Amino acid sequence: MTALPEHSIIISPIGSYxxxxxxxxxxxxxxxxxxxxxxxxxxxxINFAMNKDRNQYHSTLILEKLAERVSSHTSKVLxxxxxxxxxxxxxxVYGEAQLGGISCIxxxxxxxxxxQHAASNRVISSRIVKEAIHELGHTFKLRHCPEKTxxxxxxxxxxxxxxxxxxMCRHCRILLKDELKRRGAKVPK
Amino acid sequence: xxxxxxxIVDDELIMxxxxxxxxxxxxxxxxxxxxxxxxxxxxxxxRFDIFLVDxxxxxxxxxxxxxxxxEDDPEPAVVMITAFGSVPTAIxxxxxxxxxYLLKPFDPAELGVLIEKIIAHQAQxxxxxxxxxxxxxxxxxxxxxxxxxxxQNVFALIMDVAPTDSTVLITGETGTGKxxxxxxxxxxxxxxxxxxxxxxxxAIPEHLMESELFGHxxxxxxxxxxxxxxRLELAHGGTLFxxxxxxxxxxxxxxxxxxxxxxxFYRVGGTQPIEADxxxxxxxxxxxxxxxxxxxxxxxLYYRLNVIEIQMPTLRERKEDIPLLxxxxxxxxxxxxxxxxxxIDRGAMxxxxxxxxxxxxxxxENAIERAVVVxxxxxxxxxxxxxxxxxxxxxPLSNSLKEIEKNHISRILKENDWNIAKSSKILDIDRxxxxxxxxxxxxxxxx
Ligand SMILES: [Zn+2]
Ligand SMILES: [Zn+2]
Numbered sequence: 001m002t003a004l005p006e007h008s009i010i011i012s013p014i015g016s017y018x019x020x021x022x023x024x025x026x027x028x029x030x031x032x033x034x035x036x037x038x039x040x041x042x043x044x045x046i047n048f049a050m051n052k053d054r055n056q057y058h059s060t061l062i063l064e065k066l067a068e069r070v071s072s073h074t075s076k077v078l079x080x081x082x083x084x085x086x087x088x089x090x091x092x093v094y095g096e097a098q099l100g101g102i103s104c105i106x107x108x109x110x111x112x113x114x115x116q117h118a119a120s121n122r123v124i125s126s127r128i129v130k131e132a133i134h135e136l137g138h139t140f141k142l143r144h145c146p147e148k149t150x151x152x153x154x155x156x157x158x159x160x161x162x163x164x165x166x167x168m169c170r171h172c173r174i175l176l177k178d179e180l181k182r183r184g185a186k187v188p189k
Numbered sequence: 190x191x192x193x194x195x196x197i198v199d200d201e202l203i204m205x206x207x208x209x210x211x212x213x214x215x216x217x218x219x220x221x222x223x224x225x226x227x228x229x230x231x232x233x234x235x236r237f238d239i240f241l242v243d244x245x246x247x248x249x250x251x252x253x254x255x256x257x258x259x260e261d262d263p264e265p266a267v268v269m270i271t272a273f274g275s276v277p278t279a280i281x282x283x284x285x286x287x288x289x290y291l292l293k294p295f296d297p298a299e300l301g302v303l304i305e306k307i308i309a310h311q312a313q314x315x316x317x318x319x320x321x322x323x324x325x326x327x328x329x330x331x332x333x334x335x336x337x338x339x340x341q342n343v344f345a346l347i348m349d350v351a352p353t354d355s356t357v358l359i360t361g362e363t364g365t366g367k368x369x370x371x372x373x374x375x376x377x378x379x380x381x382x383x384x385x386x387x388x389x390x391x392a393i394p395e396h397l398m399e400s401e402l403f404g405h406x407x408x409x410x411x412x413x414x415x416x417x418x419x420r421l422e423l424a425h426g427g428t429l430f431x432x433x434x435x436x437x438x439x440x441x442x443x444x445x446x447x448x449x450x451x452x453x454f455y456r457v458g459g460t461q462p463i464e465a466d467x468x469x470x471x472x473x474x475x476x477x478x479x480x481x482x483x484x485x486x487x488x489x490l491y492y493r494l495n496v497i498e499i500q501m502p503t504l505r506e507r508k509e510d511i512p513l514l515x516x517x518x519x520x521x522x523x524x525x526x527x528x529x530x531x532x533i534d535r536g537a538m539x540x541x542x543x544x545x546x547x548x549x550x551x552x553x554e555n556a557i558e559r560a561v562v563v564x565x566x567x568x569x570x571x572x573x574x575x576x577x578x579x580x581x582x583x584x585p586l587s588n589s590l591k592e593i594e595k596n597h598i599s600r601i602l603k604e605n606d607w608n609i610a611k612s613s614k615i616l617d618i619d620r621x622x623x624x625x626x627x628x629x630x631x632x633x634x635x636x
Binding site: 092175 | 203204206207208210211213214215216293294295296297298300301302439440443444484487
């Protein structure tokens with residue numbers, strides 16, 4: 001983890017994922033954020049975050065551990081897991097991010113769930129990409145966007161996720177640019 | 190209007206943290222308190238829109254907190270957070286004015302729906318108020334008055350900038366006449382025959398702002414039955430005055446900046462670019478450089494708006510203008526209601542000269558209006574003034590301004606059963622100022 005350029009985004013799978021699939025996510029992220037991306041597993045296991053009563057994993061604890069492990073303050077890390085995540089006040093979450101912080105996580109657990117129609121692999125991977133870009137957006141200080149097609153829109157259901165695009169709206173793009181500028185990173189066009 | 194203000198009251202750290210982080214990502218301004226006492230302390234500083242209160246807490250119970258919040262101000266929504274065993278208490282809380290309750294852990298969608306419902310509810314109320322205020326706004330508008338040095342300087346500056354097309358930022362406390370200054374610039378400019386269009390950014394609910402400014406195309410959203418011109422378009426050939434500019438959301442700041450740069454915009458739902466030629470004047474009582482530091486106001490927009498700054502003096506900085514202003518208002522109001530009150534008693538004038546006028550000229554205007562209504566003689570007497578307090582023969586007479594202010598505040602509070610929202614409205618100061626004065630003077634409820 002020493003040769004990492006400044007302002008990188010690390011994609012950290014927890015568990016085993018197809019390398020092709022991780023590459024696809026990395027590519028989509030790079031397109032939006034214009035930063036160097038890299039796939040590296042930083043956390044071997046997340047047993048420490050397991051809650052026996054709820055049989056779920058407490059995502060905030062995972063975010064803290066991830067942020068500790070990333071030495072560079074200018075980089076971000078996105079973890080991907082297939083276990084069900086929660087925060088204490090809520091029954092479950094699709095993902096969580098440190099607002100303006102270093103780490104975020106998404107869970108594929110509920111994204112695999114079928115809606116009215118059986119979801120194809122294509123649809124499922126699109127959902128994962130959307131959630132990944134969304135949670136990373138929070139680490140760049142972006143908040144939820146009222147624009148329904150914007151990737152920063154908060155989705156209450158899988159149907160909503162399918163409905164939104166893989167892009168940021170004009171407003172969110174400008175706010176992202178501002179934040180990248182503040183951090184001294186190269187700003188994508 | 191940057192985000193809904195939410196206060197979470199819960200004695201469990203982990204619940205406070207997870208809930209506040211969740212709501213922050215939604216763009217809300219979240220504050221937390223670990224018990225009822227801390228919550229009551231917090232409402233003295235800030236007016237919250239929504240409270241999320243845990244029912245079971247050490248010390249003051251959730252029900253007590255609810256009671257205090259509602260006493261202080263009945264408007265904000267209070268949502269009770271309950272565990273499985275305390276549902277009956279939650280139902281009791283609903284009878285006592287709670288908006289709803291949530292059983293923890295909540296379903297994320299359920300929380301989202303509830304918060305959204307409350308915000309829509311409050312936006313509707315704000316919209317109604319806004320429509321009412323709009324009517325009032327047009328009635329009160331007249332020339333600026335003042336012979337004092339600070340006002341003479343303002344006049345000189347206005348005459349200097351009026352003929353140019355420069356963007357002007359007018360700063361100053363509430364009630365100092367920022368709107369009048371903007372109007373004066375317009376009237377003395379080459380655009381004086383064009384329209385003078387006012388947008389009160391603090392009064393227009395966020396969800397209406399975009400269509401108010403830019404207009405909308407028929408069918409752009411459910412309520413858009415007709416195509417409507419926005420205020421930018423209406424300001425064509427004249428001046429656009431954006432009052433309380435510090436209150437606009439980040440999104441609107443982005444849109445506004447783009448308009449100022451390109452001079453081109455689109456109606457909501459429209460595809461045709463619209464060009465409008467207007468001069469921009471803005472005003473604020475907020476410290477915008479502080480807002481920039483907190484990333485609540487865009488720096489690039491600030492530099493666009495603040496080409497020339499005019500700072501309006503407070504009334505206490507120009508007390509020599511008080512007699513002139515008071516007589517002017519007296520003349521107007523006595524004519525308005527056809528009552529022959531034409532003099533200000535010497536004692537009343539002394540009281541006015543001693544008073545601090547936190548609400549500035551507007552407060553003076555209101556005071557005179559009230560005096561004309563309640564006055565029983567040809568003269569305005571000290572006791573006709575809202576801040577005057579009768580001297581109790583048992584209390585040694587004090588001439589200090591502080592003493593007068595303390596007595597006045599105590600009286601208003603007592604008259605209004607210590608309802609802070611009501612009292613601060615009557616005193617024409619904000620709640621935090623009132624609270625700090627109560628603390629400073631150690632005014633007690635039992636007095
Ligand atoms: Zn989110
Ligand atoms: Zn957006």
